[in-house]
Amino acid sequence: MKDKEAYSNAVKCLPNPGLGLGLRSKHFNYIIEHEPAVDWFEVISENFMDSGGRPRHVLRQVAEKYPVVMHGVSLSIGSTDPLNLEYLSKLKMLAAEVKPLWISDHLCWTGVNSLNTHDLLPVVLNEESLKHICSRINQVQDFLERPVVFENPSTYLTFKQSTIAEWDFLRYMTEETGCGLLLDVNNVYVSGFNNDFDPVHYINQLPHDSIVQMHIAGHQHCGDYIIDTHDRKVVNDVWKLFTLAWQLTGSVATLLEWDSNIPEFEEYHAELLKAKQFMSSIGSGEYITEHGEQFEAAVSNPVDFLVNNVLIN
Amino acid sequence: MGGDDFSLVELQNWMQGMLVKYVPVTNSRGGEAVTVEDLVNSSKRLNAIRHLDIYRHSYIARLRACMQNQFSALTYALGADLFEAFADQFLDTYPSESYTLNTLGEKFATFLEETRPDKELNEKETWPDFMIELAGFEYALSVIFDEPAEEHRPIATEETPDGNLRLAPVFHLFKHQYPVCKYYLDFSQQQEPELPFPEESYCVVTRRNYKLGLFTIRAAQYYFLLRMQQGKSVELAKQDLISGFKFKADDVDAIWPQWKKNFITSGFFDAV
Structure with a gap:
């Protein structure tokens, strides 16, 4: 077992590759043919770990030309089920092939009793679950022989048994295991609105030197609550939080998530590059404001992109 | 009875039960079923049930959409x-x-x-x-689309000797009671097919350059290709066709060049 200090030091040495995009099947041909000037790509581990066909073939080509980060949705670090060693083995094999800058997943659980809800379910934030999760992070990091980076998920409820604020919970995780953090700025905004906390306070309280990556994304405002849909442009308030986080972290790798109603590649890339306008406190970028009349119902679908579209000649 | 003394295991079992089955769960010491309000906080805008309902509604909607896809x-x-x-x-x-x-x-x-x-x-x-x-x-x-295979083997040509022909690395035969492959192809081409009548049908699914190829074939071709899939050479598969379908050897020899040409054009064969 490696010392948590070793993992913590490894996290602090991770590079900042710049502004990245998610690798989505809709853009496979464009990326291979045009080799666009994107700093790096984030790939959903589960989309590629079992693939012996086109997705894996494309990933190999992308990984030869761009830095890649592996982002997972099925580790289920918070579950009370045993860790899935088959899944971890495949994750390790994919990492050996792709050589990602780092591997990330979410602070969540996806199911128990061998079932999978394919959702990023909220963890109860108390001493019992902190001890449980830290123990599992240690096991995963030792198995993968590298630190793992954990993202704050969008949440739609909090438990009465929770006794620790989420930002403190994340801090304790890094202190106890040496893991890294992926700060999803949009998720902070969504969870803050849904669960009555101040997103600025949340970001201020995080251990900024453990943050190795940020996510930005669009969401659907439904009036009484917000759903993290990843299906549209980033809104004004999230860009403001990004500016704050950019300053507090001293600049880290940043990725725009867009997983539903995915636009053409150029539009997706252009939205990412807006981040450059929001890296200073002045924030001269163009803002999108949420209006009440735009409220619609929406479905939380964090794994919308996990089914292959069969290509037929 | 509240959920204050729920363990982590009990809490996760309760929540999953509410999402997947919507069955209230009692804690390990029995007694009254806990309510959503016992375990989930209300917020300024939503009560506890509406908070949980966001996950409940998303669970079935998400997986239903996945099935439709x-x-x-x-x-x-x-x-x-x-x-x-x-x-x-x-x-x-x-x-x-x-x-x-x-x-x-x-x-x-x-x-x-x-x-x-x-x-x-x-x-x-x-x-x-x-x-x-x-x-x-x-x-x-969906399984064939992602199956592991050596994708870049040399493709056969019409000049490839029969003895050097072998089936492509991704090659699957299907036999149906209905014209399933034709229906699927028509649907894929937005032709809005009608429900078909029963009609025995046969098809081949291959994969070249990571794209699937779907081909309807005839019964005798299915029989022939099935023999090759079982490891037989072209010659032995032809002999089985003659005995199995009571074809005349001359007729099989006469039709074979056309079959060979079509099979190669469709990417069924590699060259050894």
């Missing part, structure tokens, strides 16, 4: 409402046990067979047979 032709054939009813019942009976959504529909054809509406009747309707075959075919396509 994986079985797009079947959704068209059944109609969206009926497909949704079958999918919801399927997800209730066979909730996902995999870390990947690619296998979500693995048991769907089996489920449709188990729950066919005429199961108890002596006289069976025919349309369920078609739907079951179509479900199995669509799932098979």
